[in-house]
Amino acid sequence: MTDNRTWVNPLRDVQDKRLPRIAGPSGMVIFGVTGDLARRKLLPAIYDLANRGLLPAGFTLIGYGRRSWSKREFEDYVYEAVSGGARTKMREHVWERLAEGMHFVEGNFDDEGFDRLSAMLAEMDVTRGTGGNWAYYLSVPPDYFSDVCHQLERSGMAEAEGDSWRRVIIEKPFGHDQETARELNQLVNAVFPEESVFRIDHYLGKETVQNILALRFANQLFDPLWSAHYVDHVQITMAEDIGLGGRAGYYDGIGAARDVMQNHLIQLLALVAMEEPVSFSPTELQAEKVKVLRATRPSYPLSTTTARGQYTAGWQGSHHVKGLREEEGFDPESTTETFAACTLEINSRRWAGVPFYLRTGKRLGRRVTEIALVFKEAPHQPFGEGQTRALGQNAVVIRIQPDEGVLMRFGSKVPGSTMEVRDVNMDFSYSEAFTEASPEAYERLILDALLDESSLFPTNEEVELSWAILDPILEYWADHGRPEDYAAGTWGPISADRMLERDGRTWRRP
Ligand code: NAP
Numbered sequence: 148m149t150d151n152r153t154w155v156n157p158l159r160d161v162q163d164k165r166l167p168r169i170a171g172p173s174g175m176v177i178f179g180v181t182g183d184l185a186r187r188k189l190l191p192a193i194y195d196l197a198n199r200g201l202l203p204a205g206f207t208l209i210g211y212g213r214r215s216w217s218k219r220e221f222e223d224y225v226y227e228a229v230s231g232g233a234r235t236k237m238r239e240h241v242w243e244r245l246a247e248g249m250h251f252v253e254g255n256f257d258d259e260g261f262d263r264l265s266a267m268l269a270e271m272d273v274t275r276g277t278g279g280n281w282a283y284y285l286s287v288p289p290d291y292f293s294d295v296c297h298q299l300e301r302s303g304m305a306e307a308e309g310d311s312w313r314r315v316i317i318e319k320p321f322g323h324d325q326e327t328a329r330e331l332n333q334l335v336n337a338v339f340p341e342e343s344v345f346r347i348d349h350y351l352g353k354e355t356v357q358n359i360l361a362l363r364f365a366n367q368l369f370d371p372l373w374s375a376h377y378v379d380h381v382q383i384t385m386a387e388d389i390g391l392g393g394r395a396g397y398y399d400g401i402g403a404a405r406d407v408m409q410n411h412l413i414q415l416l417a418l419v420a421m422e423e424p425v426s427f428s429p430t431e432l433q434a435e436k437v438k439v440l441r442a443t444r445p446s447y448p449l450s451t452t453t454a455r456g457q458y459t460a461g462w463q464g465s466h467h468v469k470g471l472r473e474e475e476g477f478d479p480e481s482t483t484e485t486f487a488a489c490t491l492e493i494n495s496r497r498w499a500g501v502p503f504y505l506r507t508g509k510r511l512g513r514r515v516t517e518i519a520l521v522f523k524e525a526p527h528q529p530f531g532e533g534q535t536r537a538l539g540q541n542a543v544v545i546r547i548q549p550d551e552g553v554l555m556r557f558g559s560k561v562p563g564s565t566m567e568v569r570d571v572n573m574d575f576s577y578s579e580a581f582t583e584a585s586p587e588a589y590e591r592l593i594l595d596a597l598l599d600e601s602s603l604f605p606t607n608e609e610v611e612l613s614w615a616i617l618d619p620i621l622e623y624w625a626d627h628g629r630p631e632d633y634a635a636g637t638w639g640p641i642s643a644d645r646m647l648e649r650d651g652r653t654w655r656r657p
Pocket of ligand 1: 178179180181182183184185212213214254255256285286287288289291318319320
């Protein structure tokens with residue numbers, strides 16, 4: 148049960164600083180606490196929440212893993228992770244209070260370990276006042292999601308008593324295709340009811356992603372333009388400049404489309420394209436996303452509306468970097484793509500005829516995530532061709548990272564005695580407009596899960612629908628040979644450029 152005295156729906160209700168969203172009595176168990184994600188993101192986020200006073204006094208953090216760590220050794224490990232990764236200042240009294248509630252339970256995903264964990268939770272409920280309220284964070288390889296859920300059920304830890312709650316937080320990737328996602332959903336939902344399942348898509352925890360809702364639905368300026376009447380096409384880009392590095396083993400067999408497009412990019416598409424929800428309650432918001440996902444399909448033929456690639460050696464700025472096939476742990480024969488692009492269409496009155504171009508890749512020109520709505524040309528141009536040579540199409544660009552903000556591109560007269568029109572940018576930057584630093588996505592999502600606020604977590608239906616959009620593309624690629632090469636530091640394979648050129652368009656160079 149949620150503590151109603153402090154519960155505020157962050158998307159719906161006024162953020163009253165006198166009424167911060169503080170989690171009620173609770174604790175969290177992290178499975179996979181020794182892993183990369185926990186060390187870099189989860190543990191620092193938990194400290195930052197504690198530092199901001201948003202965790203309850205008796206908050207208890209239990210790490211579960213295959214080390215024979217004492218409480219002290221676990222504390223030292225967490226301290227190192229937090230001091231290296233926290234966003235907020237290290238404060239001794241905050242750390243000490245948090246560390247008091249830290250424990251480590253040694254175990255594999257077998258019966259004995261979970262029985263020990265169950266005993267630990269019962270003890271904490273008495274000594275720390277966690278009230279039987281536990282969130283289980285599954286930060287383990289996806290192959291183990293089912294083992295952990297099964298063990299939580301067997302040991303009686305999945306079921307809450309009385310007013311208390313048990314929730315499970317699950318990391319991506321959620322399935323490998325629609326069928327495996329459905330199987331996994333069934334398995335998880337057999338142990339935890341859907342309202343207790345929080346699937347992480349950390350993009351939804353980003354302030355700029357939530358700003359899409361503010362931009363669209365709090366303003367009068369944009370909505371009239373937000374449709375096929377004025378929008379020519381939409382480009383959604385998530386480009387990384389890094390390569391696979393140490394993650395080659397994880398990535399091989401997954402690839403860019405499954406790793407990024409199925410979750411982050413399709414969620415961005417849903418937020419940009421959905422209708423205004425009746426309210427910002429989780430149910431209403433998710434209902435609108437589901438509606439738009441149901442109407443979304445790949446454009447055909449897939450031979451010309453999609454592109455995929457693998458990076459080869461090249462230059463990233465002044466650094467020469469190696470190609471994918473030279474990366475340690477990556478099978479040189481692998482057909483896993485590090486670049487994926489596709490064209491989607493949305494069969495609705497608002498978006499009929501507007502292509503949504505999605506692309507993502509590693510070792511691209513620069514690290515950037517953005518959504519660009521590119522507008523049609525004016526129906527009549529009173530200026531001569533020579534006067535508008537430097538005028539492109541108008542655009543609204545929502546920059547998700549880095550340099551979070553919104554940019555508008557439009558034509559303006561060049562100063563001087565002649566009439567010459569060229570593109571200019573009007574740029575809103577978050578960091579310049581607001582003095583407060585944005586919380587990290589994981590801070591927001593962990594707090595929301597503790598507060599039972601599920602608006603920013605994709606439902607089982609959303610996950611399965613995203614796979615349904617992507618599956619035909621993945622199947623087509625599986626039957627059609629190798630991805631094309633592209634040099635590191637460029638913007639992907641030539642086929643990605645051709646994909647747009649065929650439609651008389653070009654990718655933005657962000
Ligand atoms: P990782 O570094 O490989 O860590 C995996 C964790 O699982 C380790 O703590 C490992 O413990 C534990 N584990 C594996 N097998 C186990 C077993 N049989 N019994 C007990 N513990 C076991 O993985 P990660 O990068 O942290 O990723 C964790 C999850 O988050 C994955 O689902 C991944 O897809 C997802 N994710 C990660 C990132 C990221 O940036 N890293 C981003 C998005 C999503 P040992 O230390 O004992 O091996």
